[in-house]
Amino acid sequence: MANFDFLSISPDLVLIAFAVLFLLMGSFSRTPGVHNYNMLSISAFSLAILFNLLLFGSKRFGFYDMMLYDELAGIFRFIFYGIGIIVSLMSDPYIEGKIKHKGEYYALIILSIVGMSFIATSYDLIMLVLGVEAMSLSVYILAGMFKHDEASAEASIKYFLLGAFSTAIMLLGIAFVYGTVGTTNYSLIVQNYNKYLHGGIQTGIFLFGVAAILAGVLFKIAAVPFHMWTPDVYEGAPTSVTAFMISGVKAASFFMLIRVFLIALKVAVFNFVDIMVFISIITMTLGNIAALTQRNIKRMLAYSSIAHAGYMLIGFVALNKTGLAAIVFYLIAYALMNLGAFAVLVLLEEKGKDLEHVSGCGFLYPFLGLMMTIFMFSMVGLPPTGGFMGKFYVFKGALEAGYLWLVIIAVLNSAVSAYFYLRVLVYMFFEKPIDAGGALRTSSATVTTALVLTSVGILFLGIFPQFFFEITTKYMTYLP
Amino acid sequence: MISQMNFFLLTGLLIFGIGALGLLIRRNLIICFMSIELMLNGVNLIFVTFSHYLQSAVGVLYVLFIMALAAAEVAIGLAIILLIYRLKGTVDMDSLNTMKG
Numbered sequence: 001m002a003n004f005d006f007l008s009i010s011p012d013l014v015l016i017a018f019a020v021l022f023l024l025m026g027s028f029s030r031t032p033g034v035h036n037y038n039m040l041s042i043s044a045f046s047l048a049i050l051f052n053l054l055l056f057g058s059k060r061f062g063f064y065d066m067m068l069y070d071e072l073a074g075i076f077r078f079i080f081y082g083i084g085i086i087v088s089l090m091s092d093p094y095i096e097g098k099i100k101h102k103g104e105y106y107a108l109i110i111l112s113i114v115g116m117s118f119i120a121t122s123y124d125l126i127m128l129v130l131g132v133e134a135m136s137l138s139v140y141i142l143a144g145m146f147k148h149d150e151a152s153a154e155a156s157i158k159y160f161l162l163g164a165f166s167t168a169i170m171l172l173g174i175a176f177v178y179g180t181v182g183t184t185n186y187s188l189i190v191q192n193y194n195k196y197l198h199g200g201i202q203t204g205i206f207l208f209g210v211a212a213i214l215a216g217v218l219f220k221i222a223a224v225p226f227h228m229w230t231p232d233v234y235e236g237a238p239t240s241v242t243a244f245m246i247s248g249v250k251a252a253s254f255f256m257l258i259r260v261f262l263i264a265l266k267v268a269v270f271n272f273v274d275i276m277v278f279i280s281i282i283t284m285t286l287g288n289i290a291a292l293t294q295r296n297i298k299r300m301l302a303y304s305s306i307a308h309a310g311y312m313l314i315g316f317v318a319l320n321k322t323g324l325a326a327i328v329f330y331l332i333a334y335a336l337m338n339l340g341a342f343a344v345l346v347l348l349e350e351k352g353k354d355l356e357h358v359s360g361c362g363f364l365y366p367f368l369g370l371m372m373t374i375f376m377f378s379m380v381g382l383p384p385t386g387g388f389m390g391k392f393y394v395f396k397g398a399l400e401a402g403y404l405w406l407v408i409i410a411v412l413n414s415a416v417s418a419y420f421y422l423r424v425l426v427y428m429f430f431e432k433p434i435d436a437g438g439a440l441r442t443s444s445a446t447v448t449t450a451l452v453l454t455s456v457g458i459l460f461l462g463i464f465p466q467f468f469f470e471i472t473t474k475y476m477t478y479l480p
Numbered sequence: 481m482i483s484q485m486n487f488f489l490l491t492g493l494l495i496f497g498i499g500a501l502g503l504l505i506r507r508n509l510i511i512c513f514m515s516i517e518l519m520l521n522g523v524n525l526i527f528v529t530f531s532h533y534l535q536s537a538v539g540v541l542y543v544l545f546i547m548a549l550a551a552a553e554v555a556i557g558l559a560i561i562l563l564i565y566r567l568k569g570t571v572d573m574d575s576l577n578t579m580k581g
Binding site for chain 1: 489496499500503509512513516519520522523526527529530534536538539541542545546549552553556557559560561563564567568576578579
């Protein structure tokens with residue numbers, strides 16, 4: 001019975017219980033409008049974090065080697081649940097009046113995070129696929145949550161079609177890996193590969209399968225050439241959902257890349273380093289250049305998220321302890337700064353979505369202006385912010401692996417990106433407001449809390465980076 | 481002479497390819513959606529073939545999981561297509577042009 005290790009998934013069980021409760025409350029409550037789902041969802045995530053804290057530090061196999069809970073999976077669970085708390089904080093004033101059944105919204109966020117957590121603990125390719133689907137299916141619905149908004153529906157269908165396409169490709173890859181090594185368990189894949197595959201057509205089919213899995217993962221990461229959906233989906237989806245996708249789904253996808261390719265498929269990973277170098281360069285360059293011409297801030301941040309994926313892939317290309325630990329550090333900083341920037345947008349969106357609409361807002365609302373300054377500085381990579389230290393560690397890993405020219409290209413890219421990030425601040429502080437202004441209708445205590453949490457987190461990461469970086473380095477045990 | 485296993489594998493790949501091609505060139509959302517189902521069924525055939533020739537039951541279990549996934553995707557996909565139809569009055573992919581840039 002030890003195989004049914006329910007303790008190792010106890011945080012997820014708590015979350016599932018809350019999600020089911022939300023759905024039932026929506027159906028059976030006589031006063032469906034009055035429940036404070038917002039606070040309930042935050043307490044669900046806090047409870048999950050507490051359970052995860054009790055588990056943290058142990059290494060447990062469970063469910064007949066379908067799952068492995070190790071320290072890095074624990075760290076990622078903290079990241080996902082933290083993202084859940086911040087998204088819950090910033091959602092409520094934004095979806096008020098636009099979504100009829102708020103319980104569904106929070107239940108879907110929770111279920112999507114359970115999917116991410118399953119990705120983090122997967123030790124078998126079938127668990128990975130189920131986690132990816134649980135995460136994606138919830139996000140497809142969330143993207144179309146504003147039922148009367150054409151852009152939201154379009155974002156939903158585009159994400160759905162291309163997401164299902166990428167899942168099918170990933171499944172094809174898994175089928176070929178299974179066909180050549182005869183198993184889908186992470187450790188058995190490595191064993192059987194060394195035992196049975198010695199060159200020839202079998203190895204070729206195996207590598208084809210690995211390439212198909214890589215394509216599926218790169219699609220979720222939104223790396224070029226699988227990025228076409230990103231701008232439309234991120235622009236059309238409700239802003240709070242975009243914040244969730246841009247931070248949570250991206251973090252889960254990067255952990256999927258690290259976990260699958262450094263535990264299960266580490267026998268094949270060196271075959272793909274060269275092409276990953278190329279993908280990394282083209283991803284960050286294309287993301288930054290396309291972002292230069294955008295007027296819509298959400299669309300600009302969507303392209304910037306493509307560029308950030310490019311920077312993070314440098315850490316994967318380096319394939320050493322510093323580079324891989326740097327990805328985790330970068331992901332934390334990246335999630336914080338995007339959540340913060342979108343929390344500001346949630347408040348400013350009633351004025352409009354383009355750059356012109358935020359003009360003058362910096363002095364009209366000094367707090368929002370200050371916050372946006374911190375987040376944009378972090379995105380450019382200026383000290384003393386987490387974005388700077390993230391880039392610093394990623395580049396350090398690449399230098400240790402001998403990729404000087406790659407680092408030079410990335411630094412040039414960062415310089416280009418300063419233009420469009422700082423342009424937001426120029427509009428906010430140096431342009432005249434287009435209307436007389438006055439108080440924002442949706443100023444809200446919860447969004448303010450989210451802003452304070454994210455900005456303090458970013459400054460902490462920037463000023464005391466050693467604290468987190470030592471933790472991530474210590475637990476980065478996946479090495480090729 | 482093509483062996484029996486390769487015949488089934490190639491059939492599976494062919495079905496997968498037809499699905500992928502259909503998704504890329506057809507403009508009707510329902511047809512695109514059916515193409516995705518076709519791709520998943522191609523994968524299913526490949527799994528069953530490998531499972532049979534490797535004498536391993538894992539592949540057949542995979543097929544059951546993929547069928548469940550496909551059913552979930554049907555539920556969500558058709559709901560989203562219905563939403564598009566209500567808003568725009570058509571399920572043509574070229575009508576999805578609200579966002580540009």
